[in-house]
Amino acid sequence: MKQIAIKIDALSFEYQNYKILDNISFEINNGDYIGLIGPNGGGKTTLLKLITGLIKPQKGRIRIHGLAPEKACQKGQIGYVPQRIVQTNIQCPATVEEVVTSGRIHLGQSNKAIENAMLDADVEKFRHRSLDSLSGGEKQRVFIARALVSNPSILILDEPTTGVDAQATKNFYALLKDLNQWQKMTIIIVSHDIEAVAKEVDSVLCLNRELISTCKHEGMKHTSEEIFKALYGSEKTIIHHHHHV
Amino acid sequence: MVQRKQLFTTITMFEIFHYDFMVRAFIAGFIIAVIAPLVGIFLVTRRYSFMADTLAHTSLAGVAAAFLFNLNPIFAAMTLSIITALSVEKLRSSGKVLGETGLAIFLSGGLALASVLISASKGINLNLSSVLFGSIATVTTMDLDLILALGIVVLMIVISIYHQLFAISLDEELAIVSGLPVKKLNQTLVILTAIIVSLSMIIVGILLVGALMVIPVLAAMQFKRSFFQTTIIAIFIGIFSVISGLFTSYYLGWASGGTITLIAIAIFFFSSFGCQLCRSR
Numbered sequence: 078m079k080q081i082a083i084k085i086d087a088l089s090f091e092y093q094n095y096k097i098l099d100n101i102s103f104e105i106n107n108g109d110y111i112g113l114i115g116p117n118g119g120g121k122t123t124l125l126k127l128i129t130g131l132i133k134p135q136k137g138r139i140r141i142h143g144l145a146p147e148k149a150c151q152k153g154q155i156g157y158v159p160q161r162i163v164q165t166n167i168q169c170p171a172t173v174e175e176v177v178t179s180g181r182i183h184l185g186q187s188n189k190a191i192e193n194a195m196l197d198a199d200v201e202k203f204r205h206r207s208l209d210s211l212s213g214g215e216k217q218r219v220f221i222a223r224a225l226v227s228n229p230s231i232l233i234l235d236e237p238t239t240g241v242d243a244q245a246t247k248n249f250y251a252l253l254k255d256l257n258q259w260q261k262m263t264i265i266i267v268s269h270d271i272e273a274v275a276k277e278v279d280s281v282l283c284l285n286r287e288l289i290s291t292c293k294h295e296g297m298k299h300t301s302e303e304i305f306k307a308l309y310g311s312e313k314t315i316i317h318h319h320h321h322v
Numbered sequence: 323m324v325q326r327k328q329l330f331t332t333i334t335m336f337e338i339f340h341y342d343f344m345v346r347a348f349i350a351g352f353i354i355a356v357i358a359p360l361v362g363i364f365l366v367t368r369r370y371s372f373m374a375d376t377l378a379h380t381s382l383a384g385v386a387a388a389f390l391f392n393l394n395p396i397f398a399a400m401t402l403s404i405i406t407a408l409s410v411e412k413l414r415s416s417g418k419v420l421g422e423t424g425l426a427i428f429l430s431g432g433l434a435l436a437s438v439l440i441s442a443s444k445g446i447n448l449n450l451s452s453v454l455f456g457s458i459a460t461v462t463t464m465d466l467d468l469i470l471a472l473g474i475v476v477l478m479i480v481i482s483i484y485h486q487l488f489a490i491s492l493d494e495e496l497a498i499v500s501g502l503p504v505k506k507l508n509q510t511l512v513i514l515t516a517i518i519v520s521l522s523m524i525i526v527g528i529l530l531v532g533a534l535m536v537i538p539v540l541a542a543m544q545f546k547r548s549f550f551q552t553t554i555i556a557i558f559i560g561i562f563s564v565i566s567g568l569f570t571s572y573y574l575g576w577a578s579g580g581t582i583t584l585i586a587i588a589i590f591f592f593s594s595f596g597c598q599l600c601r602s603r
Binding site: 129130131147150151152153155157159168169170171172174175176178179180181182183184205207209210220223227 | 366367369485486488489491492493495496497498499500501502543546547548549550552
């Protein structure tokens, strides 16, 4: 039986009397590969920020391997790639190696972990290059390496393919698949690109302030129309796949 | 004959060190030249460059209060700038105001308070020009001891949390998820800034304190090196600007703060132009 990686109980969050998340409960098991989809303002980023401890829940409870998010972060259990990181023009002069190393300061320097993270994300060859000399796809891989350097059990990515070209996106999904299959990493990926996500992940969480549905690939074809109507207010096309994980 | 002339020039050049006040100015200047860009790089990379200027303006209020109530000017300036620094940081982290906009309130407030206190201290001997633009002749032995002691403390703290400060400069959210105590690190950074501002005002003056923390860093950033190398280059530019600025200031009788800042700006333009030229080849 799989162990629970993330457990969310009756989670609610509102901002200036506007309900962003309303009484959400779900569980994610170790080794799951989850796509989180929903419209703009549907609460996807807020949910990720709550899971990563960046904001605190007003109601409800989040547990990461039985720990509060802040504690899980301190133990390096969560690797996070935020939404804007690839597009942001970071003013900080830094080499790839410095960026990756900064992901495990509190855990102590480990050259092996740094080398492995850079090899996994395929950024080792430009480790001495400055961050602002890299393309969007290369930058994205650097921040994935940074997220991997603390050897996290959970990897969370918020719209990571925005601003990244098609080939880099393809390579990126291949990397995630490897991490999930070979390192048994739990992955949550938020994306607007429903079709791409549906092709890659094992399960989809559909969120529009409240949790509309959770579905496995096998169940997607039965639920799609109602879910997407509820999510987006109009029908969307989704590609159905049967994955063998 | 040529050798004699060279020897004479050397003696004249180092005649400056026959005066105790110049020796004090050079030692104090050197310490500030090291610690100002060292902390300044974290302000620049976090788009917080105006923090130093804001704290400098509140330091002026501190100096005016010190003259009015007969207190030590550096301590008064430091206390007021630490209070301001922590308030600015609290306002910023609360999200009530965006980034540097919060600084505007404290910058104007500091200057307003200073002008009220200066007008209230009529007849008190406050040399406003040296406070505003810096004066190499005003570094006392007590000032030097304070700059030396606090300079070493600042240096030790920055060295011990350098990597953490780099992580928050790169991205604050990522640093939080990496388990770093970001709130405490931010508070430490602004307190260090407040201390440096108060210590630097004697040499470069209140109006130009920010320049010493920011311009050497901007000049160093033109070289597009690693964060660590940029820090080291910025410190060297800071040291060169201060030392050459103090020499020039002494021999030409110019205000030390203005001279140091102009040299730092010249280095910025040279490095910017030079690096652009190298990259285009």
